[in-house]
Amino acid sequence: xxxxxxxxxxxxxxxxxxxxxxxxxxxxxxxxxxxxxxxxxxxxxxxxxxxxxxxxxxxxxxxxxxxxxxxxxxxxxxxxxxxxxxxxxxxxxxxxxxxxxxxxxxxxxxxxxxxxxxxxxxxxxxxxxxxxxxxxxxxxxxxxxxxxxxxxxxxxxxxxxxxxxxxxxxxxxxxxxxxxxxxxxxxxxxxxxxxxxxxxxxxxxxxxxxxxxxxxxxxxxxxxxxxxxxxxxxxxxxxxxxxxxxxxxxxxxxxxxxxxxxxxxxxxxxxxxxxxxxxxxxxxxx
Amino acid sequence: xxxxxxxxxxxxxxxxxxxxxxxxxxxxxxxxxxxxxxxxxxxxxxxxxxxxxxxxxxxxxxxxxxxxxxxxxxxxxxxxxxxxxxxxxxxxxxxxxxxxxxxxxxxxxxxxxxxxxxxxxxxxxxxxxxxxxxxxxxxxxxxxxxxxxxxxxxxxxxxxxxxxxxxxxxxxxxxxxxxxxxxxxxxxxxxxxxxxxxxxxxxxxxxxxxxxxxxxxxxxxxxxxxxxxxxxxxxxxxxxxxxxxxxxxxxxxxxxxxxxxxxxxxxxxxxxxxxxxxxxxxxxxxxxxxxxxxxxxxxxxxxxxxxxxx
Numbered sequence: 001x002x003x004x005x006x007x008x009x010x011x012x013x014x015x016x017x018x019x020x021x022x023x024x025x026x027x028x029x030x031x032x033x034x035x036x037x038x039x040x041x042x043x044x045x046x047x048x049x050x051x052x053x054x055x056x057x058x059x060x061x062x063x064x065x066x067x068x069x070x071x072x073x074x075x076x077x078x079x080x081x082x083x084x085x086x087x088x089x090x091x092x093x094x095x096x097x098x099x100x101x102x103x104x105x106x107x108x109x110x111x112x113x114x115x116x117x118x119x120x121x122x123x124x125x126x127x128x129x130x131x132x133x134x135x136x137x138x139x140x141x142x143x144x145x146x147x148x149x150x151x152x153x154x155x156x157x158x159x160x161x162x163x164x165x166x167x168x169x170x171x172x173x174x175x176x177x178x179x180x181x182x183x184x185x186x187x188x189x190x191x192x193x194x195x196x197x198x199x200x201x202x203x204x205x206x207x208x209x210x211x212x213x214x215x216x217x218x219x220x221x222x223x224x225x226x227x228x229x230x231x232x233x234x235x236x237x238x239x240x241x242x243x244x245x246x247x248x249x250x251x252x253x254x255x256x257x258x259x260x261x262x263x264x265x266x267x268x269x270x271x272x273x274x275x276x277x278x279x280x281x282x283x284x285x286x
Numbered sequence: 287x288x289x290x291x292x293x294x295x296x297x298x299x300x301x302x303x304x305x306x307x308x309x310x311x312x313x314x315x316x317x318x319x320x321x322x323x324x325x326x327x328x329x330x331x332x333x334x335x336x337x338x339x340x341x342x343x344x345x346x347x348x349x350x351x352x353x354x355x356x357x358x359x360x361x362x363x364x365x366x367x368x369x370x371x372x373x374x375x376x377x378x379x380x381x382x383x384x385x386x387x388x389x390x391x392x393x394x395x396x397x398x399x400x401x402x403x404x405x406x407x408x409x410x411x412x413x414x415x416x417x418x419x420x421x422x423x424x425x426x427x428x429x430x431x432x433x434x435x436x437x438x439x440x441x442x443x444x445x446x447x448x449x450x451x452x453x454x455x456x457x458x459x460x461x462x463x464x465x466x467x468x469x470x471x472x473x474x475x476x477x478x479x480x481x482x483x484x485x486x487x488x489x490x491x492x493x494x495x496x497x498x499x500x501x502x503x504x505x506x507x508x509x510x511x512x513x514x515x516x517x518x519x520x521x522x523x524x525x526x527x528x529x530x531x532x533x534x535x536x537x538x539x540x541x542x543x544x545x546x547x548x549x550x551x552x553x554x555x556x557x558x559x560x561x562x563x564x565x566x567x568x569x570x571x572x573x574x575x576x577x578x579x580x581x582x583x584x585x586x587x588x589x590x591x592x593x594x595x596x
Contacts, residue, residue: 005370006399014397022383093380097390097436100344100374101397104366285299285347 005102012114015098015107019115032077032123039069040127041134048138062135063128063146064240070127071244074120074154075161075190075227082116082165083182084175091175096286109166109278117155117162124154149238157230160269164189164226167273170281194225216254223256226269232262288355289444289475290320290343295352297338297499312338314499315352320477320492322443325470327490328479329588335499336479337377340448343477344374357443370398373437375430377448381421387432388417391439398440407435412461426453434465445469447478451485463489483588495588520553520560522567523576527551531570538562 006014023029043066051060086108089095098108128151135142164185172178188194198221203210222228234241235249236259242249250257256265297313312335320326330336341347343354345365354361356368382390391404408417411431421429430453437445445466451459466476466489480486486493487507494504503510527546535551536544540559545552553563560579567574 005366006397010399011366011397018382018393022385025384089382093378094382096346096376096379097382097433099346100369100376100379100437101394102366102370103397283348286341 008107011103011107012111015103015111016114016118019111020118023115023119028081029119029122032081032119033126035077036070036073036123036127037130039073040066040129040131043069044131044134044140045138047135047140051138051140060140061146062131062140062142063150064143065140066127066131067150067238067240068244070124070150070154071157071230071241072190074124074157076186077123078116078120078158078161079165079168079182079186080179081120082112082162083168083172083178085116086112086166086169087172087175087178090286099286105281106278109170109274109281112169113159113162113166113274116166117159120162121155121158124158125151146238146240150234150241153230153234153237153241156233156263156266160226160230160266163270164273167277170277170284189225189227192225192227194228195222198222219254220256223254223262224265226266229262229265229269232257233259233266235259236262287322287358288319289322289324289357290318290326290477291355292316292318292339292343293353293355295339295342295349295354297335297342297347298350312499313342313349316496316499316501318494318501318504320475322475323470323473324492325466325476325490326478327486327493328477328496329481329483329486329493330479330496331481334496336481336496337448338499339496340377340446340477340479343446344369344372344376346376370440371443373439373442373445375433375437375445375447375450379429379433381424381429384420384422386418386420387413387424387428390421390432391417391435394436394439398442400440402439402441407438410438410461410465411435412458427455427458430454431458431461434462438465438469441472441474443474445474445476445478447476449480450478451480451482459485518555518557518560519580520555520563521576521578521580522551522553522564522574524549524551524567524570524572524574526572528570528572531567531572534566534570535563538566 005011020029044062047060047062047065054060086095089098095108099105103111128147132142132147165182168178168181168185172181198218199210201221202214202218223232231241231244231249232253255261295313295316296311298309298311300309301307316335316339328336328339338347342349343356343361345361345368348362357371359365359367361368382393385393388404388408391407395402395404395407404417405414408414411434413428413431413435416424416428417432421432424432430450434447434450437447447466450462454462463485466478470476476489478486490507492504492506493510495502527548531551532544532546535541535553538555538559539562540556541553541563542556543554551567553559555563564574564577
């Protein structure tokens with residue numbers, strides 16, 4: 001009996017579902033949800049304490065308190081958890097088994113992106129869901145639009161950094177290198193080491209001196225950092241995102257600093273690494 | 287119909303270094319055709335390139351040149367179609383996450399969009415019972431049985447088994463042979479590699495012998511045995527070797543070679559000369575303490591073709 005195959009979408013959904021189940025089986029999902037929930041609960045409690053102390057004079061809003069910590073935690077978790085994922089699968093041999101079943105390498109890359117993004121996004125959601133009732137009990141207000149907008153922004157951030165992590169995972173050969181690459185990516189993107197890069201380039205091209213005024217391309221390169229693009233994008237969506245550490249949204253944004261353009265940059269950070277990773281992975285010997 | 291077709295497949299593994307690079311050629315211009323419905327054995331010593339050939343067939347590894355078609359599909363451009371109809375027991379596999387044995391089999395069935403009963407597949411490989419434990423706690427032999435159950439999911443048209451008897455106890459090896467025969471009777475093609483000749487001899491219709499990346503022989507088992515020349519070997523242990531014994535033995539029709547070390551005589555001869563050889567020794571003044579005979583074996587052929595000793 002020969003049966004028809006599942007089709008591309010069917011296989012992708014099956015792979016994604018199994019990837020999520022794997023995260024649940026090895027307790028990774030529990031740890032992540034617990035971590036975010038704890039963060040949400042802690043921040044909500046702290047906001048509640050402040051609200052009580054200041055009583056009715058100032059309105060303390062929950063989501064704006066949560067934004068910065070969650071925004072810094074998502075890239076950390078995505079890079080830390082996802083970057084070793086495929087490297088480990090390759091070295092333990094589970095990739096050999098998966099690729100012996102009718103899954104293409106494309107499905108493996110996309111399915112890992114979707115599966116891990118779902119787990120991390122659910123964890124971020126857990127932070128908000130745990131924080132909300134605590135906030136309500138302790139008299140902290142919750143802005144509904146802010147809540148929904150930040151949730152959407154968190155999902156975009158999760159997918160962006162998971163895509164970067166998946167790319168690291170398919171192009172590196174050992175988990176040591178993958179972890180190192182992930183850590184470097186975090187420092188460069190989140191701690192803004194990125195802004196130094198165009199400065200160095202400028203220094204070199206201007207004959208090892210720094211000109212008094214920076215040419216416009218320097219600012220453009222700075223805006224290409226996925227974290228900068230994210231704050232530019234999310235700051236347009238939800239103004240409260242302007243207060244993320246290391247990433248201030250400019251007062252007079254240039255075209256490439258506007259939310260729509262920033263969103264396109266983010267799409268580039270999702271598609272670019274994925275394509276690069278897949279093209280390398282397609283030709284790699286297991 | 288052709289099930290597997292290698293055309294001019296070569297593989298060089300490269301290692302790039304800053305100062306110098308080196309490369310190892312694992313396969314050299316291999317052409318091979320396996321017909322549908324065959325049980326095909328792929329033989330060779332360790333490091334001959336068997337796993338590399340299988341890895342190329344399964345698209346785990348890219349060939350440096352040449353192409354492979356499996357079940358009518360190019361393995362590089364259409365590997366998913368190949369794997370939908372192929373059951374694979376690869377080399378160097380590992381558990382997928384922390385799944386149990388049964389969950390592995392269920393996953394395999396679902397990925398092939400098949401309707402098999404996991405219970406039945408586990409039963410065929412004698413893994414009912416341990417199927418409830420996580421696979422990362424399995425022994426090598428148990429994992430090997432489980433992988434076979436996964437390979438059988440969806441009644442594949444082709445089974446590719448890389449060293450299937452590794453880690454199996456004698457019962458497991460017997461089960462493996464039984465399943466290979468059952469699958470062939472169902473109409474499937476079976477391609478498996480091994481360095482153990484008995485395994486191959488017991489189930490294969492045809493074999494290919496690979497050595498140092500090159501195909502040395504592709505032939506049927508029966509024809510190979512004829513090629514070996516139908517030489518039997520008789521070993522006699524005597525109290526002492528009488529002086530004239532060697533002359534008398536060599537005069538027997540069908541005796542090809544004699545070797546002695548004082549108390550034992552080894553005779554290479556045709557089958558019909560076995561009894562006269564033993565009788566001649568028995569009639570001599572010396573006492574015969576032990577006699578053993580062996581049939582012409584593929585082991586010798588294997589040794590001959592892979593070591594280049596004629």
